[in-house]
Structure formats: structure tokens, C-alpha cells
């Protein structure tokens with residue numbers, strides 16, 4: 089569920105008229121509902137209440153400081169994957185002992201910054217990474233918590249780019265190698281290896297692959313000579329973009345809690361999409377309507393640089409007019425909804441049935457709150473869009489639209505070229 093609804097045929101975010109926000113901030117812009125964000129967080133929290141989980145929102149889904157802060161205030165931890173995310177996480181006033189750090193390519197500098205910040209633990213993805221963390225911990229005179237990211241070799245039905253738990257994926261450590269590490273923990277005197285981590289992919293709509301992965305982890309746990317205190321089961325919970333029928337948080341919890349309870353560990357979850365995905369939309373304006381010999385095109389002012397998911401993953405987003413037509417049998421068109429970027433792969437939707445819309449109309453690209461702004465870029469030298477959050481009956485610009493000056497920030501022209 090989310091708080092984007094029509095009232096008298098106008099789209100509202102909570103009690104704010106989306107058209108009014110567009111009039112004030114211009115288009116395109118991302119719009120988030122604070123209430124929906126918090127509600128989604130609470131749904132997971134409630135479903136897993138019996139095991140008192142630590143729910144670390146995955147910042148890669150949406151790292152806007154206001155978004156993260158809203159969740160941190162609710163008690164969320166944060167799942168980070170870079171020095172930049174650590175920097176931003178610390179600006180939310182989070183207790184650093186609620187930060188977990190994943191990613192296969194942590195640099196020495198990033199590791200040092202995270203140890204100094206006193207995070208809960210690193211999810212370690214390779215032996216050389218473990219050796220480096222041990223070395224940095226030694227230099228800083230600290231003992232560092234480590235959770236080993238296991239690759240459980242479990243297939244999931246999702247886009248192949250977001251499958252992360254199969255043996256050909258670059259993520260995690262296979263069971264045999266992890267076991268070898270855990271049998272010689274004395275090689276890492278500055279590390280306390282007390283956690284296991286699995287993250288099998290994203291936009292997963294069924295519990296079965298999680299159960300399969302957890303069963304493998306449990307049987308692994310029983311064979312190792314180390315006491316495991318933390319089990320981080322990753323993120324990946326799927327959401328409704330179109331026709332999906334994903335498991336709800338209570339169903340997911342009901343399916344996996346029996347095995348988790350047997351493990352007697354502190355459970356950590358890292359949901360990103362589940363919390364942020366349907367909490368945000370991208371609002372864009374129709375620039376032109378164009379008919380080619382074969383197709384209708386609706387050309388809008390948001391492109392693949394603003395929302396890359398359709399181009400990158402061929403993903404479906406529901407696209408709705410911000411002001412709905414009052415007529416019962418309104419005329420419609422079948423069109424590709426495309427952006428202004430100079431790439432044929434720049435589209436938000438293909439062959440979509442849309443109510444007949446006109447130049448200047450506003451469209452809402454639904455389910456854009458996760459992997460939307462965070463994956464956006466300046467391609468074609470387009471300033472990145474604004475982000476807005478509705479809290480109760482007010483809206484707040486939580487990130488200014490970039491200016492042309494921002495496009496040249498940090499650039500320098502050598503004297504020879506002046």
C-alpha cells in the first residue's frame with residue numbers, strides 16, 4: 089500500500105496535490121511519501137517482532153538524507169556499501185553500531201573510515217579483503233566485528249543483473265572457502281568473526297529461495313568451530329510494480345522465522361526496495377506527442393538519466409496521469425513513453441496504453457522511490473532532478489534541482505587550453 093491516491097481525479101501524495109507541488113518545484117522531480125516509508129518499515133518490524141531484529145535500510149535504494157533520517161528516527165539501522173554512504177549515514181545521527189557495511193571492493197581508506205566510525209560490522213566478501221581489514225584494525229589498535237558473506241548458490245527468479253547468490257556471481261564466499269577461513273581465525277588476530285551474511289538477490293517475490301539459502305547456512309553453521317551471534321539475511325523483498333503478487337512481510341516472516349529461531353542468532357535484515365520502492369514516484373511533464381510511421385511517442389522531460397530502471401533492467405513502471413480524465417470511456421493511445429536523451433534505449437515504457445494525453449500534461453511514474461534517484465546521472469549534461477518529501481500536510485524540497493553550474497563543479501581547464 090502507498091499514499092498516492094486520486095481525489096476528484098487529481099493525484100495526491102498523502103494530503104498534497106501533486107499538481108500543486110509540480111507548479112512550485114517544476115518538473116521532473118521525485119516525490120516521496122513520508123507516511124508510506126515509515127509504514128513499510130513498521131510492517132517489517134512488526135512481522136519480525138518476535139525476534140527483535142535489526143532492520144538496516146539499504147541506502148543504495150535511496151540515500152537521500154531526509155529519507156534515511158526518517159527511517160533512522162523509527163529505529164532503523166543502515167546498510168552501506170561505500171565511503172560515501174558511510175559519510176551520508178553518519179549525517180542521519182544514527183548510532184554507528186547500527187551500520188553494516190557490504191560490498192566486494194572496499195578500499196583501505198573506506199575500511200579505515202568505517203573502523204574509526206565504530207560501525208557494527210563489515211560483511212566480508214573475500215579472503216584478501218579480510219586480511220586488509222585485519223591489517224587496518226591492527227594499525228588502529230581495534231578489534232573489528234566481521235560477518236562473512238556466504239554465497240549459498242541459490243537461484244532466484246528475478247532479473248539476471250540482480251541475482252547475487254549463485255556460484256557464478258561475484259558476491260560472497262562459497263561454503264568450503266568460508267569454512268577454511270573459520271578454521272584458522274587465529275590468522276586474523278584483530279577480527280572477531282561472529283556473523284554470517286547472505287543476500288541472494290533483489291525483487292524476489294517468493295520466500296522459497298530464502299528458505300533454501302537459510303537451510304544451507306544453518307547446516308553450515310552447525311559444522312563450524314566459531315560461535316555465530318549475528319545472521320544477516322540481506323534484503324531483496326519484491327514489491328508490486330505491475331502484476332506481481334509478492335509475499336507480504338507477515339507471510340515472509342512466517343515462512344522463514346521457524347528456521348531463524350532454531351539458529352539462535354540476532355537477525356539482521358537489509359531491505360531497500362520494500363521500504364522505499366512504492367514510497368516514491370517520478371513526476372514528469374509531456375513535452376511533445378509524435379507519430380512515426382510505426383508508433384506513437386509521448387516525449388517527456390524525464391529520461392533514462394533520471395530513471396534508468398526501464399532501460400537498464402527493462403523494468404515495468406506503472407505510468408499514470410496526474411490529472412485523470414473525467415469521461416468514463418476516455419479515448420486512449422498506445423505509445424512509447426520516451427525521454428529526451430540521445431539513445432534509442434531511453435524509454436520509460438514501451439507500447440503502453442495511455443489515456444489520450446496532451447502537451448504539458450503531468451505523468452506520474454509509480455514505484456520510483458528505490459533505485460531511482462540513486463541510479464540517476466548527468467548524462468547528456470542534464471542537471472539531476474529535485475527530490476521532494478510530503479510529511480503530513482506539507483511538502484519539503486529535500487534536494488534542490490541541480491543547476492548548470494553544478495554540471496561543471498570540479499572541472500578545470502588547463503592553461504594550455506585557455
Ligand SMILES: Cc1ncc(COP(=O)(O)O)c(C=O)c1O
Pocket residue numbers: 146148149167190191287289290291322323324325358359360361362458
Ligand atoms: C548486500 C545487499 N543488501 C541489501 C540490498 C537491498 O536489496 P533490496 O533493495 O532488493 O531489498 C542489496 C541490493 O543490491 C544488497 O546488495
